[in-house]
Amino acid sequence: MTDSGIPDLLRQAREVFGHDAAALAVVDELRQRWEGPLRIAVAGMVKAGKSTLLNAIIGEEIAPTDAGECTRIVTWYRYGATPRVTLHPLAGGSLAGGPRNVPVTREDGRLVFPLDGTPAEDVERLVVEWPAPGLKDLTLIDTPGIASLSTDVSGRSTAFLLPQDAPSAADAVIYLMRHMHAADLGFLESFRDTAAGQSGTVNALAVLSRADEVGAGRIDSLISAAVISERYSQDPDVKSLALGVVPVAGLLAQSARTMRQADFDALLAVATMDRDQRERLLLSADRFIRGTGTAGSDGAGQLDTATRESLVNRFGLFGIRLGAALIRGGIDAPTPLAHELARRSGLGHLLDSVDHLFQSRAGALKARAAVVGLEALLRTAPAGSAEPLATALERVRSGAHEFRELKLLAALRTGSVPLDLRQSEEAERVVGGHGDLPAVRLGLPPDSSLEEISDAARSCLNRWRALADNPLMQPAAVEACRVVQRSCEGMLAGIPAGR
Template sequence: MSEDELADTVALIGTARGIYARDKRALAVLDALERRLTDPLRLAIAGIVKAGKSTLLNAILGEQIAPTDAGECTKTVTWYRYSQTPSITVHLHDGPARRLPVRRERGMLAIDLGELSADDVEHIDISWPAPALKSLILIDTPGIASISQNISARSLDFLTPNDAPSEADAIVYLLRHLHPSDLGFLEAFRDTAAGASQTVNAVTVLSRADEIGSGRIDSLLSAGKVALRYERDGELASLALGVVPVAGLLAEGARTLRETEFMAFRELAALDRPVRERLLVSADRFVRPAAGLRLGERERKDLLARFGLFGVRLATSLIRAGADDSTRLATQLVQHSGLVELEEFVQLHFQSRAATLKTRGVIDRLEHLVSERPRSGTQPIAAGIEQIRANAHGLRELTLLSSARVTGLGLSPGETDAAVRITGGSGLDAATRLGMPLDATTQELRAKALTEIDLWRSAGQSPMLNRRGADVSRVVIRSLETIASDLGPSRAREDLTHVATAG
């Protein structure tokens, strides 16, 4: 999304302010839209009950902040934003917002709603000085498919509202096994969050992936095979950009590893092999009283609660393989948890396109406002929205990437792979888009871009190409022209004119 398109969106909101100057409700919506443009990307975490949403959120934050018990606060939508000063604010359906004291119990943030119930709360806002929140607003949602319809409804009303676009820009959806309810939710989210562009802005996480392999050291390998099978599922492929296996409990424990826990793991690793293997046969055996073992029963139960049996087995194995301090062990545990792959996926597909995703959500909501509250003089807003959509090439790229997964592009497999790469399916930097080495010079990249433009122009003019393929070719050419322009504005314009004349 270019600065001009962002400025056009801000200008449209200004136009709407003039038209709705006497409508307090509409002005509140416009205020929220302006904040959405300046806020970081809104990434919601959703899934069925007990899928591990709050645990994953804590792992991403690198702190045990999100409560994981069954208290009232876990039944509400909770926003996590960056601030240098921690604060907790409860927003009610009826009545003014309330500030709550910030306190922690056993390291976890304690949120006491007092006499309030989850039914009274619209959402909770938590401001926290976590570095991850500088580039993301994380939204924790109650479990879907809960035995309580009220709890499920809070997530569904927020993420897939019937009468407005979704408040989330993208979503991480946790599943343990692929059920029709998962597909139903993801389809509803696509229809409400994708808006007119019909892009796919969800990634699924195969949650608690270590349990798939019964806690064995190679559990994530087994989970990876299951994730790949789900990813190739025809229905799921049209609703999510990928499936990433993650052992959330291990990721949370690794990101918050304490020195005392490292010392406990080191003691386990130093046991004689027969003793250690008997101890790690099962969770029950691990916490059972054992004569001659210096590590107490309470300490072992705490390790199991924090890392799971998979994490305990893996940590002792890594220490024996050379992880000789807590920092090195934590780093290796995170790498084995699948969290790094998820964070890289979010960065590639969502954060790198934050401006485009945010602007799309804003203009969809602005269009809904005009439709919901018609006024004379709104025609310039409708026209402006159409112009932004027509000029916003980032939206066309997202739509192409979605179509590549759902309906195909009408091209050969090789051409499809190239089109996906050029439009940012593997990364947004020029070298990755052009399939060039990362150390390629600007001159080499420019030459490659111009060559590709020539090739795609020729292919797009082929009488054998179907209409769908021709439309895709135009999007790819526009992407290549943008790359060439960014690499050298003045020289690129001369070369593009030459290429266009030659074509």
């Protein structure tokens, strides 16, 4: 989404609501959101691994992963030059005063937010500012568990992600699930909406978290998880609600991104054990921690109970097996081992998906929030006073091709466009359903030349133009063809002259 339209709309809104302090606060928030990084919420049921995955994405253990008070609070993680944690009290709650700083402390390398007896139900949100490079272009929001036994905890996530009279505070959502349950589908269905031509289909990505558990911690667990994820991705119910399903071993991803020398030394000790003894020891977490059968001069004898317990807590049996196998395969230093474990955890696939599905169209996703927010404000404006703003808003909403792409993408994934399967699949790809880069839209290799992209875009344009001119095509299909044509024209316009 280009800058044309949204900044002007926000300036007009300030003029219209100049005497309404509450409305001006909303407009200012929409401006900050438009100018700031993309906001992605991490959601899912209790124990889905949200905080663990968030730590893996950031590359530091700053999100609490225990079952303490902080996991019941919506927590924002954004970039800051110096570490700072700010507590924002709930309006109308028992806490007096405005936002206040919370001490930044660490225990065993992990960040801890001491609330000093403050009830979690009186806290609207925590804002953690941290100098992590991964947060420069992305604000991550950790949410309490959906379908929690506590209706208060579950309600916080629902109210935050699905407000009734305002745009969601998140531009996109990564939804974690251990298996596909009715509650998962119910949440994704609720997250989908149709305002501004939008749908959860275009801003929700599902993650099969704790993917290593799919194969009971076997070294080939991620292969099994990938097969299940692909099956979920093709399920009509899931496809209409999420852009895809990605398998990730979150615990392994977090520990790989935060690997310590002590972790490598312990995995090296496991790798040097007698094979049969190692396999017997890794039959269960309890057996490994107790060190059953480890007496002797082999590697296991070098590990005390606390070290073995730390390995299980940080890597799980899958990570221990994989780490030991990689060391036996020739990796002899912590850094290359960490990189390989992170790659095999599925984290790279997830980060790539976030980049080409969300970050590449961040402008359009943030623009949707501005449009929906202004539409909500207009419903409260006195009749006639905001008519010029309403007209300008409608002009932007109906004229922005990015919105038309999002609307068509949602319709294609719900099967409501009268095109055949091949045409629907191509249209979905061309309008950005698999990523926003021209090569991806055109089904070309990432390193395709500008000439190859130009030829493919021109061929695609001619093909969809011919389809639109077919007198037997239904009006809804013709409209879809026109959107695809415009996407092709946009790609051609972006190629420098003479190429």
